[in-house]
Amino acid sequence: MSPAIRVVEGGLFATVQDLGRVGHQGLGVPPSGALDPVSLRTANLVVGNPPGTAALEMCRLGCTLEVEADSVRVALAGARVSPPMLESMVLRRGDTLAIGRIAGGACYLAVEGGFDIAPVLGSLSTYTRAGFGGLHGGRLLAGDRLPLVRPAATPRRERRLPHPVPAGRDRPLRVLLGPQDDHFTEEAIDALLSADFTVTPHADRMGLRLSGPRLTHVGRPEIATDGLATGALQVPGSGHPIALLPDRHTSGGYPKICAVIAADLHRLGQSVPGTVLRFEAVAPEQARVALARLESAMAGMADLLSEA
Amino acid sequence: MPLPEPRLLPLGDAALTVEFGPAYTPEAAARARSLDRQLQGTEGIVERVATLRSLTIHYDPRRLSLRRLTALLRGLAPAAETEAEGARWMLPICYEGEYAPDLTDLAARLGMPPGEVVAIHAAGRYLAAMVGGYPGYPYLAGLDPRLAAPRRTTPRIAVPAGSLGVANEFTAIYPQTVPGGWNLIGRTPVPLFDPLREPPSLVATGDEVRFRPIPPAEFAALAEGFRAGADPVALCRA
Structure with missing residues (x-):
């Protein structure tokens, strides 16, 4: 049989994701892709793949996997799990790997060489709501087989990272106000930038509903549909924001009070129900510097790799 | 009569919405489509989403700064509206x-x-x-x-x-x-x-x-x- 990883237990919500589907938002197709792209890239770095290679994204409760190949090299990164993280390891035919509970939003399992799955619209990312991408358009279930590109691990030493990319866990998420901050009262903007917001159980790959002080609109709580972005905080009539994640719609009719900057999207993507979020407004120049710092930290990770 | 200047609204640091009006009008939608076509192939622009009144430009902030994108947009001549432009x-x-x-x-x-x-x-x-x-x-x-x-x-x-x-x-x-x-x-x-x-x-x-x-x-x-x-x-x- 062709080399594969067999899913013994599907976990809570596991999908194949890469860095997203680019170029089809104009037709209403969301980008999808990893909730935490930094951890996806980290897992790929450790296992020796190009950074955007599709990996297994697991949320809250991970899969149990069995190797149906001579061997396969894997690496885990992202939210904490019990198996060793940030180090590559070779699993052999018949070995099982139980990921178990995930302490955070998403954990990534990268496999050396990647999965042998045909891209849909240029990406391996799974978009479950329309049922395409990934293995079969849906979340992984017991019995699924993830085909592997490589029949066996390449002979080389294992590698590890001493620590993940520093995430600044306790810092507020940095946002740019707008595009519709003028649709909210001054008190709403003050509350957005000073209060705690808690992620409610209404959280999936489309977005996170937040609870906190009510953000009051000036006038009607709707606008004529315009474009959406991952990280934008749209506020419906309830006054409680929804932070948009990669499976969001491409356009929508609720005013967006602010949007999380690119350098902090991976932190937003690691939120789970109960996570407390705070927001800090920054200027575009600060956002630019923050992203340059993140990219240079990512580039520095390659130098931190050590051989076991 | 000159066309009103669109509003440029940042949507985070990797997207910018060019708003031609507060609601749908055939003119606003046509201007969004025209700008969409004008920006095709622009370095640093990842993709574009035309709506009934605006165009959202998703860009790579590593390759294109907001300042340069804004200057580029301000420098574009308003495109002539064309009907029956598609299939x-x-x-x-x-x-x-x-x-x-x-x-x-x-x-x-x-x-x-x-x-x-x-x-x-x-x-x-x-x-x-x-x-x-x-x-x-x-x-x-x-x-x-x-x-x-x-x-x-x-x-x-x-x-x-x-x-x-x-x-x-x-x-x-x-x-x-x-x-x-x-x-x-x-x-x-x-x-x-x-x-x-x-x-x-x-x-x-x-x-x-x-x-x-x-x-x-x-x-x-x-x-x-x-x-x-x-x-x-x-x-x-x-």
Whole structure:
């Protein structure tokens, strides 16, 4: 049989994701892709793949996997799990790997060489709501087989990272106000930038509903549909924001009070129900510097790799 | 009269919305489509989303700064509006029976016989003013004002794929089975969106769409044909 990883237990919500589907938002197709792209890239770095290679994204409760190949090299990164993280390891035919509970939003399992799955619209990312991408358009279930590109691990030493990319866990998420901050009262903007917001159980790959002080609109709580972005905080009539994640719609009719900057999207993507979020407004120049710092930290990770 | 300057609204640090007006107007939608075309191939711009009143530009802030993007936009000459800029489609629609669950209701609300609703709708020539919301969902402008009616007060939990809806000044077709509140007056057997097709959406923003009424028997035959692999592009090009 062709080399594969067999899913013994599907976990809570596991999908194949890469860095997203680019170029089809104009037709209403969301980008999808990893909730935490930094951890996806980290897992790929450790296992020796190009950074955007599709990996297994697991949320809250991970899969149990069995190797149906001579061997396969894997690496885990992202939210904490019990198996060793940030180090590559070779699993052999018949070995099982139980990921178990995930302490955070998403954990990534990268496999050396990647999965042998045909891209849909240029990406391996799974978009479950329309049922395409990934293995079969849906979340992984017991019995699924993830085909592997490589029949066996390449002979080389294992590698590890001493620590993940520093995430600044306790810092507020940095946002740019707008595009519709003028649709909210001054008190709403003050509350957005000073209060705690808690992620409610209404959280999936489309977005996170937040609870906190009510953000009051000036006038009607709707606008004529315009474009959406991952990280934008749209506020419906309830006054409680929804932070948009990669499976969001491409356009929508609720005013967006602010949007999380690119350098902090991976932190937003690691939120789970109960996570407390705070927001800090920054200027575009600060956002630019923050992203340059993140990219240079990512580039520095390659130098931190050590051989076991 | 010079066109009003659009508003440039940052949507985070990797997207910028160019807003041509607070609501849909044919002019605002046309300007969004024109700018969309003008920006094709611009270094650093990842993709663009035209809506009925704006264009959202997703860019890579590592390659293109907000300042440079803004300067580039301010330097562009407003593009001439062109109509019928896209492809032309003739879509078969069955306006009968189970395929048109809201037709009788809508006709009563509009005070005309159902046959007249169908005749007016099928005689229309529509412009895909925007595609989005759901993958491949076209907002078709040009609905006869006599057919303008608000959405249903209670949206349906599942509108069958291919359903033709009308609401306010638009008509649209649901490419997938999704929740929706438009008044359903027909259904097409044509698969409007297929992620394995290139391009995946039959109708693109700027295309012209007309409708051809078909009886249920033809609906069934066409649906069977598409299931067997018939090419909707070849069958529906006007």
